[in-house]
Amino acid sequence: MNGPAESVPGTDSAEERVLSVLRRITQEIVPEAEPASFTPDRTLSELGCNSIDRAEIVTLAMEELDIAVPVHEFHQGMDIGTLAALMRKQL
Secondary structure (H helix, E strand, O other): OOOOOOOOOOOOHHHHHHHHHHHHHHHHHOOOOOHHHOOOOOEOHHHOOOHHHHHHHHHHHHHHHOOOOOHHHOOOOOEHHHHHHHHHOOO
């Protein structure tokens, strides 16, 4: 399941890696989320994730990527692309 990340225009390989991790973890936490709906301009809420799901996705992604992002950096309504870019800065 850890195949190559789908290429997203305007992203580098590190950001694609973050997006791939976020996509996989989101599917594990919220399997009913449509994979095709996982795009950088969508929010986790739009994919059907509640606040607990979102916290778990972010926490698991940071653990897997071995990064720490200060909690004050996150805000409600953050789209997936912004979230990935924020995490990518910590790599």
